[in-house]
Amino acid sequence: MSKGSKLYSIIFKKCPVCHEGDLFTSKAYDLKNFSDMHENCTHCGQKYQIEPSFFEGAMYVSYGMQVALLLTVFVGSKILFDHVNPIYTMAVVIGLALLLLPITFRYSRSIWINFFMSYDKKIADCKTEK
Numbered sequence: 001m002s003k004g005s006k007l008y009s010i011i012f013k014k015c016p017v018c019h020e021g022d023l024f025t026s027k028a029y030d031l032k033n034f035s036d037m038h039e040n041c042t043h044c045g046q047k048y049q050i051e052p053s054f055f056e057g058a059m060y061v062s063y064g065m066q067v068a069l070l071l072t073v074f075v076g077s078k079i080l081f082d083h084v085n086p087i088y089t090m091a092v093v094i095g096l097a098l099l100l101l102p103i104t105f106r107y108s109r110s111i112w113i114n115f116f117m118s119y120d121k122k123i124a125d126c127k128t129e130k
């Protein structure tokens with residue numbers, strides 16, 4: 001996977017414009033700070049929150065990811081363990097959703113910002129040469 005694709009920016013949670021600067025200030029499981037983002041890219045200076053409440057739209061992405069997780073676990077448990085009580089399945093789904101919250105939160109923001117910004121090779125190269 002190379003720089004220049006949206007997938008690179010999403011997976012590595014990098015600036016969608018230059019693919020160099022990090023979106024977040026800390027590691028995912030630093031639970032006090034897992035949601036803290038840089039205001040601007042540390043490499044190219046791109047402002048991440050391009051309008052007030054910009055990242056509220058990421059909740060739709062997060063919702064989709066949570067539903068996909070729920071369906072995968074539910075269908076998987078039905079196929080693999082046919083006689084499992086649905087209450088246990090829901091407990092596993094809720095536990096997984098809570099456990100994966102920092103990861104889904106970050107990926108939803110990374111996906112959301114990549115809807116609105118694109119890689120610009122000129123900006124990435126220009127800043128790298130300095």
Ligand SMILES: [Zn+2]
Binds near residue numbers: 045
């Ligand atoms: Zn950048």
